Amino acid sequence: GDSVTQMEGPVTLSEEAFLTINCTYTATGYPSLFWYVQYPGEGLQLLLKATKADDKGSNKGFEATYRKETTSFHLEKGSVQVSDSAVYFCALRRYGQNFVFGPGTRLSVLP
């Protein structure tokens, strides 16, 4: 079945550091790929998405590129802020199928 693997963390960075959270997936066909973010005490929010190979999703300084050849969708940000501290979930969805979420990666950014 479909699956998503991501580094579980926790990841601890200093403010203004470069962030990468790795995400790889296994799926048949051509799924859409997503990153969701969950801030403390809140529900998950869509951060960005990509629907086909080589698409780049971006939002709030975060980026991820749909790499079909490596089945990856790594999340990056050039300069993190304390306010980026949250749990980040990589996910995929094929048409007609349910979402498949990774285990989440907790990010802590220190001032």
Add this chain to the structure above:
Amino acid sequence: DTAVSQTPKYLVTQMGNDKSIKCEQNLGHDTMYWYKQDSKKFLKIMFSYNNKELIINETVPNRFSPKSPDKAHLNLHINSLELGDSAVYFCASSLDGQGRAGELFFGEGSRLTVL
């Protein structure tokens, strides 16, 4: 206006009790879901409803029963609560018609604590 709202936000109860969590979405979406998030933040889908028809049931105990009075509401009723039911329950919705694989919109969660 909140897109996906669920109540209550916190629920503390004794083992063996019955409780319900309500969810409403005002996005005009056609599919609604219930997810369970454990203490390690792992998400597990419990149910989804599409146009008032149950389309996924991920082998959750039959003490859990979803009820959807209309397309905009999906409530979760839990009978005979157990300690292991303690978790955060999220309602979500998506728009999946016409060939879409819609993104999920989540509520803020309902934290259930069973004592």
